[in-house]
Amino acid sequence: MLKEGIIERMKEKKNNMEVIPKTEMKINNERKSQIIEQIVKKQKAFFETGKTKDINYRKDALKKLKQAIIEHEAEIHQALKQDLNKSEMESYMTETGMVLSELSYAIKHVKSWSKKKRVRTPIAQFHSSSYEMYEPYGVSLIIAPWNYPFMLAIDPLVGAIAAGNCSIIKTSEYAPATSKVIQKIISEQFPSEYMAVIEGGVEETTELLNQKLDYIFFTGSVHIGKIIMQAATKNLTPVTLELGGKSPCIVEKTADLELAAKRILFGKILNAGQTCVAPDYILVQKEIKEPFVEELKKQIKRFLGGDALKNEDYPKMIHTRQYERVKELIKNQKILLGGKWDDNTRKIEPTLLDEPDANSLVMQEEIFGPILPILSFQEIEDAIEFVRKREKPLACYLFTSNKKVEKEILSNLSFGGGCINDTIIHLASNHLGFGGVGQSGMGSYHGKKSFLTFSHEKSIVKKYTWIDLPMRYLPYSKAKLKMVKMFLR
Secondary structure (H helix, E strand, O other), X not given: OHHHHHHHHHHHHHHHOOOOOHHHHHHHHHHHHHHHHHHHHHHHHHHHOOHHHOHHHHHHHHHHHHHHHHHOHHHHHHHHHHHHOOOHHHHHHHHHHHHHHHHHHHHHHHHHHHOOEEEOOOHHHOOEEEEEEEEEOOEEEEEOOOOOOOHHHHHHHHHHHHHOOEEEEEOOOOOHHHHHHHHHHHHHHOOOOOEEEEOOOHHHHHHHHOOOOOEEEEEOOHHHHHHHHHHHHOOOOOEEEEOOOOOEEEEOOOOOHHHHHHHHHHHHHXXXXXXXXXXXXXXXXXXXXXXXXXXXXXXXXHXXXXXXXXXXXXXXXXXXXXXXXXXXXXXXXXXXXXXXEEOOOOEEOXXXXXXXXXXXXXXXXXXXXXXXXXXXXXXXXXXXXXXXXXXXXXXEEEEOOOHHHHHHHHHHOOOOEEEEOOOOHHHHOOOOOEEOOHHHEEOEEOOHHHHHHOEEEEEEEEEOOOOOOHHHOOOOOHHHHHHHHHXXX
């Protein structure tokens, strides 16, 4: 059962909850259920009017959303500061700016994306024309996480709008300030029968998943992703799962060490490591390990000063459970740098760990914090083998000047996406799809991929009536078979 699968997420709330009579709780839950059911019902009815399929309607909605974000930009950034202590620079660079870029790209291209696409027709289907056309699924559900609570709620929404869907956004209860801003923007700009925001926690998510939806887009952990997938099978609802995993960063001996250190730390320190594609651990060639570690130490100090915990631009852990979990990963490890934290601010220093055991907790689960294990390898084949023994990661990063090594890594490792000589930036391109493989997810989005994700591709053959080849019809003969073989081989 779905509720049984995610009940553990409620445990942390127990101590902080008021004691509510069972009858009152039942009434509240029934009320929530009715509201959600009504929203889905209204959206299905609105979708059936065909209004959302109109290209101008979609384009106007995208423009409206873009303008609203621009007008509420300061408010969004303030909310992100409150939830995660993100600076204005980081908030714009990784949240509002990315969404605005995605909106601009969709506004520019949605008309061309929506056109039916002519394709070749095989000679066996003479005389015909073939084409593909795109239609929206209907009512889409977007379940957003807490780590990039604005971007990961609105970015998929851009694709849903562009494709012509109605949408329900389930925001994260762990980023309440950002959730309220999203609710405000959407409710002010769009009727609930077109777009709606559902706030709340496990109960609301469970109720949404009990509805007969047309598409589910989920971003979050592997564990919850499996539960979402299971819930979707009830109605055979198509899904996109944007998950995570332990993304390796391989530093080969020909790499520019200073540049590698800066770019790896950029990806790791961003949002205090609470990023699904953050470098999870470093595999560095043994002969350059020492100078590389020194470069990392130097760059951390350059980025954050002498005391990272007092840096105003350095984000915090989202909540106490996440904070305590990350702290546990540091314990009993050999620390090269960092290892301190502040219980009042929920900040943890960028922490470099030296050669943790491959079976230790920090090497078994996705870190999702500012901890960077550093492991060494002798030959590039050793690094490849190390990564291949684990689940396919969402991202992989390679730092090298050797084209042969680059080819080896790309040919022999399976991962969602990645960078050569940089980290994270691949997901910021409107021209590249972003998604996982295996345990790190299924499906992709961004740019045209978002439009395609929220669209059903309908294949059509238009057969002309002025000629009708008789060979396919009964009664069959050897002559007809001979003709069929001429066409189909």
